[in-house]
Amino acid sequence: MPKEQQMSVSVWRGGAAGAYQPFDVKMEDNQTVLDVVAWIQQYADPTLSYRYACRVGMCGSCAMMVNGVPRWTCRTHVKKVLKDGHMEIGPLRNLPVIKDLATDMDPFFDKWVAAEGLHHPTQTRHDPIEAIDPDSAGRVEANAGIECINCSVCYAACDTVAGNPDYLGPAALQRAWSVYNDSKDANKQTILDAVSGVGGCHNCHSQGSCAVHCPNELNPMNAIAGLKRGTARNFFKRRK
Amino acid sequence: MIHGHRTHTLWIAFLLHRISGVALALFLPAHFWVLSYALNAPQKLDGFLHWAETPIVKFAEFGLVFLLSVHMLGGLRLMALEFLPWTSGQKTAAASAVAASTFLAGIFLLRAI
Numbered sequence: 001m002p003k004e005q006q007m008s009v010s011v012w013r014g015g016a017a018g019a020y021q022p023f024d025v026k027m028e029d030n031q032t033v034l035d036v037v038a039w040i041q042q043y044a045d046p047t048l049s050y051r052y053a054c055r056v057g058m059c060g061s062c063a064m065m066v067n068g069v070p071r072w073t074c075r076t077h078v079k080k081v082l083k084d085g086h087m088e089i090g091p092l093r094n095l096p097v098i099k100d101l102a103t104d105m106d107p108f109f110d111k112w113v114a115a116e117g118l119h120h121p122t123q124t125r126h127d128p129i130e131a132i133d134p135d136s137a138g139r140v141e142a143n144a145g146i147e148c149i150n151c152s153v154c155y156a157a158c159d160t161v162a163g164n165p166d167y168l169g170p171a172a173l174q175r176a177w178s179v180y181n182d183s184k185d186a187n188k189q190t191i192l193d194a195v196s197g198v199g200g201c202h203n204c205h206s207q208g209s210c211a212v213h214c215p216n217e218l219n220p221m222n223a224i225a226g227l228k229r230g231t232a233r234n235f236f237k238r239r240k
Numbered sequence: 241m242i243h244g245h246r247t248h249t250l251w252i253a254f255l256l257h258r259i260s261g262v263a264l265a266l267f268l269p270a271h272f273w274v275l276s277y278a279l280n281a282p283q284k285l286d287g288f289l290h291w292a293e294t295p296i297v298k299f300a301e302f303g304l305v306f307l308l309s310v311h312m313l314g315g316l317r318l319m320a321l322e323f324l325p326w327t328s329g330q331k332t333a334a335a336s337a338v339a340a341s342t343f344l345a346g347i348f349l350l351r352a353i
Binding site for chain 1: 321
């Protein structure tokens with residue numbers, strides 16, 4: 001019988017102050033990073049805290065730093081990230097650590113609201129449903145961002161967020177861009193005002209880490225560039 | 241510094257833009273200082289220009305032309321990104337800026353030697 005293969009996994013333990021703890025984990029043919037974390041919690045140390053829900057890349061709750069790169073761990077195969085039989089798993093960057101691999105997502109979601117990434121209705125429930133042409137330019141632009149699963153991978157990948165805690169971040173700004181392009185949204189000026197403030201879209205340095213690491217292959221940098229154009233156009237229009 | 245989530249083309253383009261910007265900002269005061277010799281001390285300027293003919297300075301000028309060109313082309317890319325309709329191929333644009341700058345600086349060096 002072939003010898004059982006092991007990998008060494010370093011896992012962050014503690015809150016903001018803490019250290020990486022090494023674990024030996026059995027290698028399987030098919031194993032995701034989330035499987036490894038679950039194995040450690042179930043067989044090595046039941047006090048390990050982490051967060052997950054759907055395990056199929058829909059809910060966006062299992063994102064962690066794997067070898068310094070933010071990833072959705074439930075859809076990341078171990079063989080993709082293992083380096084010389086080793087990997088390092090940490091909590092998402094740019095968010096307060098609650099314990100071990102679980103971060104406080106409140107700042108991330110608060111910024112969605114701060115960016116006015118919410119629906120501002122044009123009609124009431126008593127009006128007939130409005131027909132939207134799926135091929136219209138605004139709808140195509142809005143569609144580009146709606147597959148976001150709120151996993152915060154882009155937020156963790158962004159060095160501008162790291163340097164400026166007020167920056168709204170790629171996900172919130174992409175949401176604002178989607179809503180801005182929605183013909184059923186009544187309050188586009190509010191969105192432009194919200195995204196052109198101190199922590200707004202103009203902070204973006206176009207490093208593009210958000211687009212590179214987004215597990216759903218969305219492009220928040222594209223959306224932020226759209227907001228920059230929209231706010232610039234709005235600025236000159238208002239001055240007339 | 242470039243590891244983990246930063247190992248991709250556009251992040252390196254960002255870094256190159258910053259480094260070239262800082263380097264040019266340091267160069268410009270020295271440049272104007274030497275130019276002021278033309279008014280205040282022409283013989284000193286001649287001496288400097290003679291020294292500037294040495295191969296090491298010519299090679300440094302190759303670097304300078306590269307920095308100028310890559311900063312200008314990189315800046316044009318960013319302005320296009322922010323003010324023109326979105327185009328994919330940002331990585332290609334950034335890589336082209338480096339290629340064009342290397343070519344320009346190379347032509348400059350070949351003409352100088």
